[in-house]
Amino acid sequence: MYYQDTGGRQILDAAAGLWCVNAGHGREEIARAVSDQLLTLDYSPAFQMGNPVTMEAAERLARLLPDGLDTVFFTNSGSEAVETALKIARTYHVARGEPHRTRLIGRNRGYHGVNFGGLSVGGIARNKQGFGPLLAEVDHLVDTHDLQRNQFCKGLPEHGAERADDLLRLIKLYGAETIAAVIVEPVAGSTGVLVPPQDYLDRLRAICSAHGILLIFDEVITAFGRLGAPFAAQRFGVTPDLITMAKGLTNGVIPMGAVGMVGSIRDTIFAAAPDGIELFHGYTYSGHPVAAAAAIATLDIYEREDLFARAAGLASRWTDALLTLRNEPHVIDIRTDGLVGGIEVAPGDGGPGKRGFSIFQACYARGVLTRVTGDIIALSPPLIVTEDQIDQIVETIVTVLRAAA
Numbered sequence: 001m002y003y004q005d006t007g008g009r010q011i012l013d014a015a016a017g018l019w020c021v022n023a024g025h026g027r028e029e030i031a032r033a034v035s036d037q038l039l040t041l042d043y044s045p046a047f048q049m050g051n052p053v054t055m056e057a058a059e060r061l062a063r064l065l066p067d068g069l070d071t072v073f074f075t076n077s078g079s080e081a082v083e084t085a086l087k088i089a090r091t092y093h094v095a096r097g098e099p100h101r102t103r104l105i106g107r108n109r110g111y112h113g114v115n116f117g118g119l120s121v122g123g124i125a126r127n128k129q130g131f132g133p134l135l136a137e138v139d140h141l142v143d144t145h146d147l148q149r150n151q152f153c154k155g156l157p158e159h160g161a162e163r164a165d166d167l168l169r170l171i172k173l174y175g176a177e178t179i180a181a182v183i184v185e186p187v188a189g190s191t192g193v194l195v196p197p198q199d200y201l202d203r204l205r206a207i208c209s210a211h212g213i214l215l216i217f218d219e220v221i222t223a224f225g226r227l228g229a230p231f232a233a234q235r236f237g238v239t240p241d242l243i244t245m246a247k248g249l250t251n252g253v254i255p256m257g258a259v260g261m262v263g264s265i266r267d268t269i270f271a272a273a274p275d276g277i278e279l280f281h282g283y284t285y286s287g288h289p290v291a292a293a294a295a296i297a298t299l300d301i302y303e304r305e306d307l308f309a310r311a312a313g314l315a316s317r318w319t320d321a322l323l324t325l326r327n328e329p330h331v332i333d334i335r336t337d338g339l340v341g342g343i344e345v346a347p348g349d350g351g352p353g354k355r356g357f358s359i360f361q362a363c364y365a366r367g368v369l370t371r372v373t374g375d376i377i378a379l380s381p382p383l384i385v386t387e388d389q390i391d392q393i394v395e396t397i398v399t400v401l402r403a404a405a
């Protein structure tokens with residue numbers, strides 16, 4: 001649960017590094033698996049062949065995925081997983097004889113990594129500036145944030161399911177027959193923790209299904225127990241067609257991402273290429289055996305220590321603890337789900353983001369690592385966090401907020 005700074009001070013990790021160290025730091029089982037793998041099979045090509053350890057990682061992952069998603073494509077990061085999913089969505093429609101379905105729909109405030117596809121469907125304006133034209137034929141849904149109606153809500157926000165109907169506006173504008181896929185984060189993380197309103201994801205699912213549009217959940221931060229279930233899809237009871245993931249897949253120790261997909265997408269793409277290469281896409285390090293070994297060891301820990309259930313069990317304690325901050329200086333909203341929390345403060349006199357950043361710095365100075373985005377402090381501790389450590393995180397933030405008042 002701790003880092004040590006260069007002066008030897010203990011820093012409690014309330015951010016799981018960068019939303020990835022779900023099993024906590026210094027897990028010897030993972031280090032040993034990596035080291036053993038390096039001495040067994042250090043590399044093998046992923047094109048036209050496979051190896052047992054990568055196959056095992058794929059099988060293990062497929063068992064965790066929601067029912068119906070039984071196929072895995074490995075990448076090396078969340079950004080690559082997003083690019084891969086977007087390309088699979090387009091090529092799937094080509095394979096099924098609808099090549100004009102090329103449009104990709106993201107959502108305002110969405111974050112899908114830093115490559116051109118992910119940037120294009122992403123909805124954070126600053127991330128796009130300075131890089132020239134992005135993908136054409138992309139549009140965005142309205143975001144789900146409704147501070148006025150859902151402020152300080154406990155549990156999923158009551159208001160906002162109707163925002164999924166914004167997809168109907170885009171369908172009317174462009175025609176469903178031009179839209180390949182919709183990609184959303186079930187809980188938007190990087191923009192500052194936006195939890196989906198009740199029934200929002202179900203509604204989005206229903207509209208996509210009714211119009212032949214693929215639904216992609218970007219679960220790079222929500223997978224692997226963050227919300228108390230293997231994936232957010234299971235947490236919310238909504239099954240997408242594709243899921244992107246990374247981070248907690250290897251507990252953050254070795255770069256690895258993946259795309260999970262329903263078998264019918266794989267079958268359709270394979271059927272369209274009976275004699276050749278099915279998907280002209282892949283990376284030198286796709287399914288790298290060392291990353292695969294790290295993933296298997298990580299999944300072993302999650303299973304053995306029942307960490308997803310642990311997160312689910314702590315969720316209400318976590319929410320109650322964070323909500324005690326609601327009357328502290330500057331706090332204008334608190335959003336939680338599973339072991340994620342977002343504390344939004346009013347912008348200070350120095351302009352947007354300044355107060356958030358100074359709170360982040362002051363927490364670090366007091367021995368707690370958080371994450372800041374604008375004026376929102378984002379929290380996502382490793383799933384092994386104890387109740388005492390939750391209290392320490394909250395008490396540190398209280399002290400910092402009061403000192404800043």
Ligand SMILES: Cc1ncc(COP(=O)(O)O)c(C=O)c1O
Pocket residue numbers: 077078079080082111112113114185189190218219220221246247
């Ligand atoms: C939802 C989401 N998608 C994609 C990414 C990009 O992942 P990576 O930084 O591994 O490329 C992130 C990273 O935080 C993310 O939160």
